[in-house]
Amino acid sequence: KAGVTQTPRYLIKTRGQQVTLSCSPISGHRSVSWYQQTPGQGLQFLFEYFSETQRNKGNFPGRFSGRQFSNSRSEMNVSTLELGDSALYLCASSLDDKQPQHFGDGTRLSIL
Amino acid sequence: AQKITQTQPGMFVQEKEAVTLDCTYDTSDPSYGLFWYKQPSSGEMIFLIYQGSYDQQNATEGRYSLNFQKARKSANLVISASQLGDSAMYFCAMREGLGYGGSQGNLIFGKGTKLSVKP
Numbered sequence: 001k002a003g004v005t006q007t008p009r010y011l012i013k014t015r016g017q018q019v020t021l022s023c024s025p026i027s028g029h030r031s032v033s034w035y036q037q038t039p040g041q042g043l044q045f046l047f048e049y050f051s052e053t054q055r056n057k058g059n060f061p062g063r064f065s066g067r068q069f070s071n072s073r074s075e076m077n078v079s080t081l082e083l084g085d086s087a088l089y090l091c092a093s094s095l096d097d098k099q100p101q102h103f104g105d106g107t108r109l110s111i112l
Numbered sequence: 113a114q115k116i117t118q119t120q121p122g123m124f125v126q127e128k129e130a131v132t133l134d135c136t137y138d139t140s141d142p143s144y145g146l147f148w149y150k151q152p153s154s155g156e157m158i159f160l161i162y163q164g165s166y167d168q169q170n171a172t173e174g175r176y177s178l179n180f181q182k183a184r185k186s187a188n189l190v191i192s193a194s195q196l197g198d199s200a201m202y203f204c205a206m207r208e209g210l211g212y213g214g215s216q217g218n219l220i221f222g223k224g225t226k227l228s229v230k231p
Contacts, residue, residue, distance in 0.1 A: 033218055043203065043221035056218050088155055092219075098164070100147055101219060103157035 002027065004104035006091050012110045018079040021107045025072050025093030031055075032074040033101060034066060037088040046089075049074055078109075086111045115139065116204055116222035124228050125194045132179070133189045133225045135204030144208045146187040147219065148178065151201040160202075163187055191227075199229045 005024040013019050025032050033056075034046040045058040049068035066076040072093075078085055088108050092101035117136045125131040137146065148160040163171045163178045171178045179188040191198055205219040 035219075035221075042223050043205075043219075045218040045220070048218055058218065090157060092157070098145065100159045100162050102159060103149075105154070105156045108155070 004091055004093050004102055006089075006104035006107050008107060009105065010108050010110075012112060013081050014112050015081055015083060017081050018077065019081060019109065021076045021078075021089055021091075021109075023074045023076070023091030023093075023104060025074070025091075026102055029093035029095055029102075030072055031094045031096065031101075032068055032072060033092045033094075034074070034076050035090045035092065036060075037090060037106070038086075043090070046076065081111050083111050085109065114222075115220045116206055118204055118222035118225050120225045121223070122226040122228070124230055125191075127196060127229055127231050128193055130190060130192045131194055131227065133191070133202050133204075133227065135187045135189065135222060137185050137187060137204075137206050139185075139206065139208055141208040144206055146178070146180070147205045147207070148176070148187075148189045149203045149205060150198075151203060151224070153200070157203070161189065194229045196229050196231060199227060201226050 007022045031050045033048040035043050037043045047066050048056040052068045063079045068074045088106045090103050090106045092103045094101045115138050119134055144165045146163045150158045150160055161171050161173045161176045161178050163180045170180050175192045177190045201224045203224045204222045207219050
């Protein structure tokens, strides 16, 4: 069974640009969550999608948005990039709330 | 107040010995789950073990066991017979509000403990 797939693995952007990250969950998993990991703030929850609906949202500005498609694949978009957005972005999927979340390898985003 | 506290930023253990990584949590929700993840330097998060708040027995998965003390709100990870490949960051995480049908789908993570296994 394939795991969670995130693309791209690495991304370099400049301030002011926008970026879209993609996540394909494990087959059958309908819940997809996104996390940001930085050395200073650690792992922080961005948002969760379930059956194409945003179910839960963390404390991030509106520049961070996401969506989920009918096949459960999810995308995360960050607009007007700032230097502080440099981070590892992790996507995780789970079968339901009582099951563990399984993570992808992450997308490492660097802002110049 | 932090919901997940990992007080050991870094730890060393000799190969083949056991090691305990500490985790305390704070929640007023009676229904929650506790998770441990391992993150090698390559970045991927690997699920290790899960303990539900209503589970009567401590969880075990191979060389990993969870020392769950509900009254003290602690969920320490015990790794037996450490191996060089165990060197990594270890994160304790909690998910609240399970079983109500409502959504608390996100994990709350601690700051992590960096474990180094010495040969």
